[in-house]
Amino acid sequence: MTAVLPTTVSGTAPAPKRGLRLTPAALIWPAMIYLIATTQVPFFMTVYYSFFRYNLVIPGARPFIGLENYRNLLTDPQNLHILWNTIVLAGGTLILTLIIGGALAMLLNRDFPGRTLLRTLLISSFLVMPIVTAVVWKNMLMNPVFGFFSWVVTQFGGQPVDWLAQYPMASVIAMITWEWTPFAMLILLTGLQSLPDDQLEAARLDGASPIQEFQHIVLPHWMQAIQVVVLMETIALLQVYGEIYGSTSGGPGIATTNLPYFIYQKAFAEYNIGLASAAGVLTVILTNVLAVYLLRLISRTRSSQGG
Amino acid sequence: MTVVPTRTGTVSDRYRVRNAVLTVITYVIALAFLFPLVWMILAAFKTEAQAFQVPPVFAFTPTLENFQNALPTYFHALRNSLVAAIGSTLFAFILGLPAAFALAVYPTQRAQGVLTWMLSTKFMPAVGVIVPLFLLFRNLHLLDTLPGLILMYTTMNLPLVVWMMHSYMTEIPYAIYEAAKVDGASVAQEFFGIALPLSMPGVAATALLCLIFAWNEVFFALNLTNSEAAPLSVFIGQFKTSEGLFWAKMSAAATLTVLPVLIFGWVAQRQLVRGLSFGAVK
Numbered sequence: 001m002t003a004v005l006p007t008t009v010s011g012t013a014p015a016p017k018r019g020l021r022l023t024p025a026a027l028i029w030p031a032m033i034y035l036i037a038t039t040q041v042p043f044f045m046t047v048y049y050s051f052f053r054y055n056l057v058i059p060g061a062r063p064f065i066g067l068e069n070y071r072n073l074l075t076d077p078q079n080l081h082i083l084w085n086t087i088v089l090a091g092g093t094l095i096l097t098l099i100i101g102g103a104l105a106m107l108l109n110r111d112f113p114g115r116t117l118l119r120t121l122l123i124s125s126f127l128v129m130p131i132v133t134a135v136v137w138k139n140m141l142m143n144p145v146f147g148f149f150s151w152v153v154t155q156f157g158g159q160p161v162d163w164l165a166q167y168p169m170a171s172v173i174a175m176i177t178w179e180w181t182p183f184a185m186l187i188l189l190t191g192l193q194s195l196p197d198d199q200l201e202a203a204r205l206d207g208a209s210p211i212q213e214f215q216h217i218v219l220p221h222w223m224q225a226i227q228v229v230v231l232m233e234t235i236a237l238l239q240v241y242g243e244i245y246g247s248t249s250g251g252p253g254i255a256t257t258n259l260p261y262f263i264y265q266k267a268f269a270e271y272n273i274g275l276a277s278a279a280g281v282l283t284v285i286l287t288n289v290l291a292v293y294l295l296r297l298i299s300r301t302r303s304s305q306g307g
Numbered sequence: 308m309t310v311v312p313t314r315t316g317t318v319s320d321r322y323r324v325r326n327a328v329l330t331v332i333t334y335v336i337a338l339a340f341l342f343p344l345v346w347m348i349l350a351a352f353k354t355e356a357q358a359f360q361v362p363p364v365f366a367f368t369p370t371l372e373n374f375q376n377a378l379p380t381y382f383h384a385l386r387n388s389l390v391a392a393i394g395s396t397l398f399a400f401i402l403g404l405p406a407a408f409a410l411a412v413y414p415t416q417r418a419q420g421v422l423t424w425m426l427s428t429k430f431m432p433a434v435g436v437i438v439p440l441f442l443l444f445r446n447l448h449l450l451d452t453l454p455g456l457i458l459m460y461t462t463m464n465l466p467l468v469v470w471m472m473h474s475y476m477t478e479i480p481y482a483i484y485e486a487a488k489v490d491g492a493s494v495a496q497e498f499f500g501i502a503l504p505l506s507m508p509g510v511a512a513t514a515l516l517c518l519i520f521a522w523n524e525v526f527f528a529l530n531l532t533n534s535e536a537a538p539l540s541v542f543i544g545q546f547k548t549s550e551g552l553f554w555a556k557m558s559a560a561a562t563l564t565v566l567p568v569l570i571f572g573w574v575a576q577r578q579l580v581r582g583l584s585f586g587a588v589k
Contacts, residue, residue, distance in 0.1 A: 024409040024410075024412075024413040024415070025409075027405035027406055027408060027409035027494075028405070028406045028409050028410065028421060030402050030405065030406070031402045031403055031405070031406035031425070031465060031469060032406070032421070032424075032425075034402050034461070034462070034465060035425065035428050035462065035465060035466070038436075038440075038458065038459070038461075038462040039428045039431050039436060039462060040428075041439075042435075042436035042438075042439040042440050042443070043431060043435050043436055045438075045439035046435055046436060046438055046439055049438060049439065103336075104333075104336060107329060107332065107333040107336070108333065110326065110329065110330075112326070112329075112330040112333070113330075114334075118333065118334070118337050119576070120573050120576055121337065121341060121573075122337055122340060122341075123572060123573070123576055123579065124341060124344055124569055124572070124573075125340060125341075125343070125344065126572075127519065127523075127565070127568045127569050127571075127572035128344065128523075128565045128568075128569075129522070129523040129525070129539070129540055129543065129564060129565055129568070130523065130525055130540075131525050131540050131543050131544050131547075132347075132543050132561045132564060132565055133343075134547070135543060135544070135546050135547050135557065135561065136343060136346075136347045136557075136558070136561060137343060138547070139546075139554060139557070140343075140346060140347065140350060140358075140554060140558070141343060141346070145361070146359050146360075146361055148346060148363055151361055151362055151363055178340070178343065181340070182340075183583060186576075186579060186580055186583070187580060187583065187584055187588050190580045190588050191588055224587070224588065225588050228584045228587045228588050232583065232584065235429065235430055238432065239432045239433060239434070239526075241433075241434075241525060241526045242525030242526065242529075242540065242544075245525070245529065245544065245547070246543075246544055246547045247547070249547075259434065260432065260433070260434045260526070263434040263437070263438075264434070264437075264526075264529075264530065267437065267438050267441070268441075268530060273438055273442070276438055277438050277439075279434070280432070280434045280435045280436070280437070280438060281435065283432045283434050283435055284430075284431060284432055284435035287430050287431075287432050288427075288430050291427075291430045298587075
């Protein structure tokens with residue numbers, strides 16, 4: 001009997017019409033319930049906690065204080081600096097990865113020996129675990145005495161530099177740019193490769209200069225890929241954590257503390273659950289405002305391009 | 308390999324020189340980019356003294372001593388990373404595949420909304436949920452356990468599975484499903500007989516991405532595990548203080564940690580684009 005049936009069907013024994021009927025909803029809901037339970041429910045609990053003075057060191061006492069945590073967060077100049085750090089870190093890295101990744105994409109969008117191998121190798125730094133990146137950069141490259149960068153600087157007659165102490169934010173941005181450039185490159189390269197050759201041909205025949213060519217043909221076609229990079233990186237870079245944990249621990253002082261690292265410190269070093277929750281809510285709001293705005297931008301451009 | 312020589316007639320020497328210069332520039336930038344990684348891997352084969360040496364040593368007799376030193380502590384973390392990555396990938400597929408199938412084969416008006424909503428859970432920063440999850444895990448005794456870690460990594464990968472598998476499954480010609488329906492196939496038969504086998508390449512690509520993301524995850528690992536269930540990201544994090552640090556040993560451990568992901572990523576590089584951009588750029 002089973003030998004006659006196709007092998008893939010033989011496993012589903014019960015008659016299809018009787019018993020448990022699989023409806024689309026029954027197939028979709030398990031995934032939805034799981035995501036609701038692990039993302040939406042905890043988020044609303046975070047919102048709830050953010051209205052209380054709640055410290056794990058003082059259990060029992062958990063007075064409702066309304067928006068006090070938010071007021072503390074937003075009025076302390078130190079916290080505003082952390083918010084600013086978050087934006088500088090994400091924005092700075094985003095701009096650098098777009099420029100370097102875009103340049104690399106254009107360089108790789110030509111035919112030359114070893115092109116495929118180079119593209120494959122170039123995605124490596126994106127695949128390296130963030131904490132490995134941080135630990136290796138901090139110790140082996142940026143170490144003021146034994147680090148490779150200091151050696152390079154002294155070769156050119158300079159003084160050894162304690163990168164993470166003297167230029168903490170720039171160093172962290174450099175590190176994270178190294179990590180995220182392959183992402184930008186990969187997406188932008190794919191975008192470039194979908195550009196029809198005949199358009200460029202036509203432009204060249206019409207005597208367009210390389211700059212005109214880039215401005216009027218490559219760039220408009222590239223917009224979608226650029227927007228995807230901007231959206232995905234914005235979401236990811238606002239959440240940078242492992243790199244900071246592994247390199248500067250937010251220091252010196254609060255020079256490289258961003259919101260995620262700040263929340264980690266408040267929640268897991270000071271056990272200040274109320275304040276950490278309020279900061280978590282702010283991070284979610286910041287991320288979503290930016291993401292929704294960027295998504296709108298993308299869908300608008302796409303619809304104006306006619307699909 | 309073969310170019311489309313659209314400009315064969317006009318290829319001048321100037322063009323060729325320009326092209327060669329650009330190629331050299333590309334190689335130089337690529338080498339600069341790969342340097343930190345190469346440097347790390349080189350250090351893994353040096354002695355501790357050589358790893359610290361100024362000026363840096365480039366030529367040396369490679370030693371495997373560091374790997375031997377790193378291995379005993381590495382294995383425990385490796386096991387945790389493997390269990391967490393594979394477990395969460397399996398779990399994400401068990402939950403995500405049926406959903407992707409239903410959204411692809413029975414597209415309703417709400418399907419797009421469901422998909423967008425699933426993507427939007429990716430906008431949720433981990434810090435927005437970590438506090439209640441930490442307290443919940445503490446009460447349920449899930450802290451520092453692999454099931455706890457698997458739960459969170461499943462959350463992380465589930466939207467990716469649904470999106471990617473949805474996009475692969477919508478590429479299957481609808482006529483095949485219709486033919487099966489005419490033959491009286493049940494939903495399960497459509498799923499196991501058509502959708503799943505025909506989207507196997509997508510399953511492989513998505514699984515690789517899930518494994519990479521779970522393997523590299525840091526935030527949940529650091530905050531929800533301690534020693535017992537600590538995966539490789541936590542293990543490597545212990546090397547962050549430079550006092551009494553063993554660079555060569557650290558490099559060996561780091562090399563062992565990133566190598567599987569590098570190989571996976573190189574293999575799946577084409578699928579990376581689709582997965583990373585949620586199919587927005589193909």
